[in-house]
Amino acid sequence: MTHVPDTLLERLLEARKKHHLPSQVRPLAQAFAPQLLGVLFPHFAASVVCSEDAVTEDVIELGESLARLERSIATLHETMPEKLVERFLAALPEVHARLEEDARAIFDGDPAARSIDEVILTYPGFYALALYRLAHALHRLGLPLLPRLLTEHAHEKTGIDIHPAATIGRRFCIDHGTGIVIGETCVIGDDVKLYQGVTLGAVTVEKALADKKRHPTLEDGVIIYAGATILGGGTVVGKNSIVAGNAFLTVSVPPNSIVSRRSEVRPRSTTATLEELDWVI
Amino acid sequence: MTHVPDTLLERLLEARKKHHLPSQVRPLAQAFAPQLLGVLFPHFAASVVCSEDAVTEDVIELGESLARLERSIATLHETMPEKLVERFLAALPEVHARLEEDARAIFDGDPAARSIDEVILTYPGFYALALYRLAHALHRLGLPLLPRLLTEHAHEKTGIDIHPAATIGRRFCIDHGTGIVIGETCVIGDDVKLYQGVTLGAVTVEKALADKKRHPTLEDGVIIYAGATILGGGTVVGKNSIVAGNAFLTVSVPPNSIVSRRSEVRPRSTTATLEELDWVI
């Protein structure tokens, strides 16, 4: 029979003892995300019954799941929001309306989309945005931990990482989306569009700056193409500006700017071996 | 007991009523993807029995799954392809042969690969390519929706997003792959290799342009290094060209080109605080 080394035993036992998170939080949060989406959008539900009773039942169960998560998290945090479930349900119609508007905006801006239903069903950008908007509502009500677990769930599914505390305006479009990062203190206006691989991040990472604005601001109508990296809490991309693919920006630009740097093109020596590539690219 | 706000009830009920997609399409498609791969490549099957009966049974069940998806989708689309299952099965030997060729090419081009079996089993690039080639076959037979759900499944698993309508030649290699986007009207030749984070995307996003070529063309033998972004329907990267990492390209380049822009290097003030970084990087 396997021998278990004493040092391992001690270390693992100690790790369990000093561990404070209730063990159910993670699986509960991972079950809550699809439940929440399935209630709001029938596209994500396993079966769809169109009766008031069925909808009511689904919402009640949603409330119960949230209450259970709340109780788990409360073992960790001293102050918890009052009447969380009630206020969250009251906030849902507004969030739902915003997401329908977002889905329409994505549809309008993508020639490849055939219907709004297809956008909701298959676009990872919509999936991540939906979980962000819901997590943001919970964050605003003062619930800790769960908002982050919800957006991290979306991150795992889609590669899109939006911090639940970020501020994002109406009709927000994400296309493809893998690799997008939107930091905690970002402020994003209306009608903004991001392509995959865009970072809206921080430069400075001093723990002491936790309460400062560390991430950029994008004003209304900005478009950021794939792979652009924009850093810094003071960086403001002015209204209707366009940031080209793979741009790197750490300073503010005025409205109606174009930020870009195209690569250079030169002939390749066809006799060079691949080994020599280090020197030429 | 939880109170369900009336506005929420009305909104959700309405959402269900106007929702047209049959609720089973999504889970069926997500089950179909691994079933399809498991039939073609034993690496993805839970158990492997080497008898004609077992293979026949697996193919019959594959056909049944496809037929069921077809019936679900048919509730939504007026015109559906004739004899879909039959024609799809007939197309499989060709797709399978292509994928074996792809796997060999990936193996030949990656010093880290130890065997072709390892490539098939563990390379996300192969996984995404396999689902693309199968989805593309279904797309060519005229089936709507399912091809997109299959490639979106691969996108979720691998971070590689290939539109099922794209055209991709033989011996196509993807290395690592996270963040790759290949748009709907891309045309890619033979022996092309892409690294992670490469975008082959569109610039213009007018809905009216849905039928125009909006994404680039890569000719035979092109290599694109990590993070390069290439945009535009008229952009052609000529034969055997090399696009370096993080390049940004929106114009055509002739055969045997090198596209690149190295970053600048300068000394860092070691006395500068991290806060000052905004100004220097």
Add this chain to the structure above:
Amino acid sequence: MTHVPDTLLERLLEARKKHHLPSQVRPLAQAFAPQLLGVLFPHFAASVVCSEDAVTEDVIELGESLARLERSIATLHETMPEKLVERFLAALPEVHARLEEDARAIFDGDPAARSIDEVILTYPGFYALALYRLAHALHRLGLPLLPRLLTEHAHEKTGIDIHPAATIGRRFCIDHGTGIVIGETCVIGDDVKLYQGVTLGAVTVEKALADKKRHPTLEDGVIIYAGATILGGGTVVGKNSIVAGNAFLTVSVPPNSIVSRRSEVRPRSTTATLEELDWVI
């Protein structure tokens, strides 16, 4: 009843016959990864019992799972490591200590992190690093295939692709992380930090170079911002250097360097249509 074409039947039968991997390896590896993490970090366990018996039981079962994987893989590889389970268990305390140190370093460097438990529970960077360190330990003990399956599992979950043979120092920080690639022969010092989308890759891909160093070296204290691509086995980024976002680097730089190229900013013609964008960005 569905007709199964003969060519398909033959092809699939042949594929099964020439397939050498035991069919259980993949699902076993995918179950092993969370089991391993759950034993080491209660955050990932479904239920946590704080008794010596419970810990011992969990470790014994972990050993059994590893032994089973070992037996499966042994049907494929001629030489296998001696006393694998025993030596792996003996190595775990060291790996666990390293990972606790990593978690603390991530916490210290991220103003958004509220506790070390939150880092372990929700940060994909920690998840990928943990599986890398464990896979690396197995790789060093000489076990083939499984290390790669473990890091590929992390890649699928997080978009972070670290080769199990790479060498990575202490207090390694990954933030966000989607799109990171760290190649097989990378050497990374202590206190290094990488942001999302960073590639540490190879240029030359000749099969014959499998035993050569093909990926860069990062010395102690280096920071690489989002989207930077650094290629080549001879490329050394000197101590305490900073590589800015979207930088592209294929040559060595001395200690205390800054590598960067900001994009250009110019005004946008507000009368230009989106169609004209190709020409201006």
Add this chain to the structure above:
Amino acid sequence: MTHVPDTLLERLLEARKKHHLPSQVRPLAQAFAPQLLGVLFPHFAASVVCSEDAVTEDVIELGESLARLERSIATLHETMPEKLVERFLAALPEVHARLEEDARAIFDGDPAARSIDEVILTYPGFYALALYRLAHALHRLGLPLLPRLLTEHAHEKTGIDIHPAATIGRRFCIDHGTGIVIGETCVIGDDVKLYQGVTLGAVTVEKALADKKRHPTLEDGVIIYAGATILGGGTVVGKNSIVAGNAFLTVSVPPNSIVSRRSEVRPRSTTATLEELDWVI
């Protein structure tokens, strides 16, 4: 593709339309039974945490499950009990105390039992009795349908069929139990013991008699051996009587009776073939 006959289609569609039971009632009830037992007896729980928080959480979730069943059933029945969950939880301590007493009585009366824990864990008689006592509590609170589903669940698991409306005294023992039937209007005193295959049933089955006492009464201390059948609403088995195996009784007997009929024994012709058995047994 399979042809679906029109008559079948019509018939099944009609069956669905006239069906009134909410489709979730059955699976909900089947999940409620083990949940209920698991809360009351850790022997049936998958994991056991000994903290007030954990117990409280389990009880709250039990209440939620009951509330959901109540809502489902309410779509069918006009009048439903007030404050069901609250009153049921208030009744549980008494039921739990009774069941602990029952378990002790079974243990005391069975030489083969090694511990009370073993009785609770492995005796089908205890399992069926526990679900009966819980179902009976719900029945007394006025909840329709669910009590019957709970005892039917126990029937399926154990072969013991106790109607939830039956009246059963303290320290009730069932040994083995398969085939026991205890009818709706049975009245059973304290310290009664039943062996497997005992029927306490009705003779007359007129629908009009639904409100009459149709099943027997067993006074305190009665023992009924395996396979006895006792029928009739007026049949009273007096205090401390013993009914022998396979007895058949449809009349009352005074206290301290023995009810029995031994079989006759005669020699068997060893030359008779098995075929001749019809004539001799």
Add this chain to the structure above:
Amino acid sequence: MTHVPDTLLERLLEARKKHHLPSQVRPLAQAFAPQLLGVLFPHFAASVVCSEDAVTEDVIELGESLARLERSIATLHETMPEKLVERFLAALPEVHARLEEDARAIFDGDPAARSIDEVILTYPGFYALALYRLAHALHRLGLPLLPRLLTEHAHEKTGIDIHPAATIGRRFCIDHGTGIVIGETCVIGDDVKLYQGVTLGAVTVEKALADKKRHPTLEDGVIIYAGATILGGGTVVGKNSIVAGNAFLTVSVPPNSIVSRRSEVRPRSTTATLEELDWVI
């Protein structure tokens, strides 16, 4: 590591080699039973959608499951029925009508039943009868093995064991049911009622008699109370006869008979210890 004894290895290997049944038959049959019931009676379905499309889909999938079972069984049996699926679907409306009639008869005959829906949902007698009637239809179409697996599934769930080849008339009632056995060559008329524990069995068990009638005949209107045992192929219980509880019968009785033997009652010595019971009961 566990040592596997050679004799065990050889024995198990040999057992696998001489085993002829396709390994999937058992799980397929166990999944087919609830699928079949769920299609015919919404009470057993997880979700109920009242549209022609949904019904059609369910029937098509039912046909596919049956076809798959047929293919599995065909690897074992030389002659298989023609057009099995088609003929079975064509037979279903008749079976469904019979079962609705049965459910009504059970309801009419049981004062404890509150509605026909409750009978279908909760009565094990109905469950076993439904699977018998369906298995009998398959048996008559000439399909081997599956009918037996279906009734054995019902046996496991309900303790009621009806051979699929038995002949049973209309409006057949089973109450409670545990322990009922109805043999292969039984012939049962209309309006017959059986209580739990009734055996309709064979006496002679010579293999050579496989084609002879070995089990009793019950004419119309017969009632058999709990625990009665009736044996023999020539035994006929005449019209409207009543067989009392625990009766034992191996000869025929004319119409309007009562078959019974009540037990004797005598006083119990209250001074006798339980140990002396052997001598008195």
Add this chain to the structure above:
Amino acid sequence: MTHVPDTLLERLLEARKKHHLPSQVRPLAQAFAPQLLGVLFPHFAASVVCSEDAVTEDVIELGESLARLERSIATLHETMPEKLVERFLAALPEVHARLEEDARAIFDGDPAARSIDEVILTYPGFYALALYRLAHALHRLGLPLLPRLLTEHAHEKTGIDIHPAATIGRRFCIDHGTGIVIGETCVIGDDVKLYQGVTLGAVTVEKALADKKRHPTLEDGVIIYAGATILGGGTVVGKNSIVAGNAFLTVSVPPNSIVSRRSEVRPRSTTATLEELDWVI
């Protein structure tokens, strides 16, 4: 939110604290039963691979499961058997041989059986006997608790309750089987056959008699028909005797006896209402 009564909380907390069984024992035992059967008889395995490697792997995992159960049970019992796994594996070939012999005997004695495979696959009598013989082997090796859990599992599935400590000879046949009870100290010879509903039980139930023989002895070649009840530790049914259906026996009978009592037959008043039945049957 649900209020949890204090008395309930206290009671449940106390119940958990005084509960000694490791919570995993029950689910582990329920998973062990089918695993064990699946290794010995391919009929019960989900997939069957005919290679030495596959068999070896299955046996090793079986040993691991048993070892885990052993460790769980050891937290409860002071003395545990030495080398349990090793000795149990060594005992398996003998048990397997016995069970094959049993299956053949059942086949030979049942005209309805079409093949030995069918007997193994579908006969509950074989299922219960197989688990009894395996549990008996574990019991003889001195392992507590698990043998009882295994036979209780069989009891739940088949309604056949055989105590693991009973002694049963070769070629033992059970037909149908529901309701059979075979007590702890029964001794059964070779070539015995039991029908459903047979009890071989105890009369006296004094706890003090736990070590005495309390259940009957059946000598070689005895046949017991359905529903017979035979009680008492001193009761011996002599060689080749036949006990008829529903017989009740508490005394010994010599070899070649027939034990029987047929019921009486008399005419039924066809004018009597069903209500008057109490008086006549």
